[in-house]
Amino acid sequence: xxxxxxxxxxxxxxxxxxxxxxxxxxxxxxxxxxxxxxxxxxxxxxxxxxxxxxxxxxxxxxxxxxxxxxxxxxxxxxxxxxxxxxxxxxxxxxxxxxxxxxxxxxxxxxxxxxxxxxxxxxxxxxxxxxxxxxxxxxxxxxxxxxxxxxxxxxxxxxxxxxxxxxxxxxxxxxxxxxxxxxxxxxxxxxxxxxxxxxxxxxxxxxxxxxxxxxxxxxxxxxxxxxxxxxxxxxxxxxxxxxxxxxxxxxxxxxxxxxxxxxxxxxxxxxxxxxxxxxxxxxxxxxxxxxxxxxxxxxxxxxxxxxxxxxxxxxxxxxxxxxxxxxxxxxxxxxxxxxxxxxxxxxxxxxxxxxxxxxxxxxxxxxxxxxxxxxxxxxxxxxxxxxxxxxxxxxxxxxxxxxxxxx
Numbered sequence: 001x002x003x004x005x006x007x008x009x010x011x012x013x014x015x016x017x018x019x020x021x022x023x024x025x026x027x028x029x030x031x032x033x034x035x036x037x038x039x040x041x042x043x044x045x046x047x048x049x050x051x052x053x054x055x056x057x058x059x060x061x062x063x064x065x066x067x068x069x070x071x072x073x074x075x076x077x078x079x080x081x082x083x084x085x086x087x088x089x090x091x092x093x094x095x096x097x098x099x100x101x102x103x104x105x106x107x108x109x110x111x112x113x114x115x116x117x118x119x120x121x122x123x124x125x126x127x128x129x130x131x132x133x134x135x136x137x138x139x140x141x142x143x144x145x146x147x148x149x150x151x152x153x154x155x156x157x158x159x160x161x162x163x164x165x166x167x168x169x170x171x172x173x174x175x176x177x178x179x180x181x182x183x184x185x186x187x188x189x190x191x192x193x194x195x196x197x198x199x200x201x202x203x204x205x206x207x208x209x210x211x212x213x214x215x216x217x218x219x220x221x222x223x224x225x226x227x228x229x230x231x232x233x234x235x236x237x238x239x240x241x242x243x244x245x246x247x248x249x250x251x252x253x254x255x256x257x258x259x260x261x262x263x264x265x266x267x268x269x270x271x272x273x274x275x276x277x278x279x280x281x282x283x284x285x286x287x288x289x290x291x292x293x294x295x296x297x298x299x300x301x302x303x304x305x306x307x308x309x310x311x312x313x314x315x316x317x318x319x320x321x322x323x324x325x326x327x328x329x330x331x332x333x334x335x336x337x338x339x340x341x342x343x344x345x346x347x348x349x350x351x352x353x354x355x356x357x358x359x360x361x362x363x364x365x366x367x368x369x370x371x372x373x374x375x376x377x378x379x380x381x382x383x384x385x386x387x388x389x390x391x392x393x394x395x396x397x398x399x400x401x402x403x404x405x406x
Contacts, residue, residue, distance in 0.1 A: 003132045005139070005264070008186035009125035015181035016118050017143035019082075021151025022173040023111060026089060027053075028152045029159035029166050038095045038163060053104060058343060060112025065335040068117035074335060075182060078121070081113025082178025089171030093164045110174075118181050120335025123326035125186065133327055134270060135263035137319035142256035149253065205328035211385060213341055215274050216321040217348035218378050219281065219314070222371045224352035226285055226310065229359075229367045230303075233291060248307040255315040270320045270327075271385040277316030278379030284309035286372045289365050 030053075033039065034046040041049075068077035088106030091099055122140060126133040151173065159166035287306045322338060329337040359367055 003129040005132065005136060006125050006186065008184045009122055009136055011180055011184040012118050012122040012125070013140045013143040015177045015184070016115070016122070016140070017147030018173050018177035018180065019085075019111075019114060019118070020144045020147040021154070022085070022089065022170040022177065023107075023151070024148040025151035025155025025166065025173075026092070026107070026170045028156050029163060032159070033092075033163050034100070036163075039097060039100060041097070053108070055346075056108050057111055058346060060108050061116045061339040062112075062336075062343070064109075064112035064114070065116035065120065065339040067113065068120065069333045069335045074117040074121050077113045077117040077335075079178065079182045081110045081115075081117070082174060082181070083110070085110030085114060086171050086174040086178065089167050089174055092167040114178070114181075116335045116339040119322075119338050121181070121184075121186070123322070123334045123338060124331045126326060127331045130327060131267045132264050134273065134319065134323045135260050137323040137326070138256055138263055138315070139260035140322075141319045142253060142260055145249075145256065146253050149249070208328050208385075208389065209325050209337075209341065211381075212270070212274075212321045212324040213344050215278075215378060215382060216317060217345055218374065219277070219317045220345055221348040221352040221355075222281065222285070222375055223310070223314070224349055225356055225359075225367065225371055228352075228356035229364050233288075233303075233364055247304075248311045251308060252311040252315060255312050256319075259315050269386060269389045270324050271382050271389050273316045273320050275379055275382035275386055277313040277320075278375050278382055279313075280309050280316065281313035282372050282375035282379060284313060285368050285375065289368045289372065291364070291368075 031046055031050055034041040034049070035043050064077060064081060068074045072080075084106045088103045088110060091103040091106065094103075122136075126136050129136070151170075155166040155170055158169050284306045287302055287309075291302060321341060325337050325341045326334060
């Protein structure tokens with residue numbers, strides 16, 4: 001039986017994409033607002049505040065997921081969180097250090113309530129659709145990435161005219177996102193009751209999720225070290241790393257869109273996609289092992305191809321962590337699980353930064369060899385997990401076919 005994406009799943013993805021437009025757009029002008037003529041904060045104080053802000057968002061999501069799943073319900077958490085975030089954006093228009101802290105506190109708390117509960121509601125739409133769950137989460141990442149991309153462009157443009165224009169526009173976007181998610185109609189209770197009928201090994205589920213966390217963490221660790229090492233390369237004057245990053249990010253959206261469509265019609269398990277993602281990433285970084293110390297004019301093409309292949313690898317890997325978590329978690333507590341699996345990535349990112357600091361004076365070729373070897377190793381492990389998961393997938397698919405007919 002052909003499985004299809006629901007309207008509710010589409011609306012939740014659109015909603016979170018609009019929310020990301022507001023969130024990343026506001027963040028993109030926040031530092032300039034703090035150190036500019038409006039608040040005249042010291043640069044060090046502003047950057048320290050911004051650093052704590054980025055970390056607090058992650059932990060607020062765990063708090064919001066706990067409230068949504070255990071106490072007030074996901075839809076109520078979405079409504080309260082969205083309204084708090086909207087209010088926080090509007091209050092930023094008041095030029096005051098006190099209101100800055102109040103506004104940011106509301107945005108952090110609101111995002112913590114809104115984001116994981118929308119994510120959880122989205123994941124529940126695929127509780128009985130294992131054939132297209134990968135397509136669903138790949139599409140979800142497409143919407144949130146394109147939302148962030150367009151939101152930054154729009155709000156930075158408005159902020160350059162007047163900061164208040166950017167804050168107001170961010171608040172309006174947040175209100176729209178809240179209404180889309182809150183009034184979307186779905187039948188979550190029936191999805192949860194059907195899911196409970198599927199009996200499988202709890203320990204094996206935990207193993208699959210833990211392995212996916214490690215795979216995603218290793219990829220992002222290598223990703224961070226790659227871009228850190230890229231800055232140490234001698235590149236042509238016409239090559240700018242910032243523009244290179246923007247170009248690969250834009251093409252990454254195209255890759256995500258294509259993969260979302262592809263996974264809708266072609267089913268393979270998640271670890272096969274991890275394996276392919278590691279292969280593309282290993283090839284991407286191996287291209288730079290022999291990158292010349294004194295590059296010629298054509299050498300920039302090597303960097304571009306490397307960046308494109310790594311971005312393609314990201315398209316295979318990033319959504320799979322959440323697809324696996326959603327697939328093997330209890331839908332009643334999905335917002336909690338989806339918020340928790342993202343936290344270990346912070347640890348891997350921290351490790352990557354420390355490695356970059358320790359290897360700052362090392363030859364880039366040696367670093368690229370180490371990263372490539374790591375990705376190849378985990379690609380082999382993913383290949384093994386591909387066949388381990390394959391047998392369980394056949395069981396889940398057959399059980400869902402039976403449930404679909406009853």
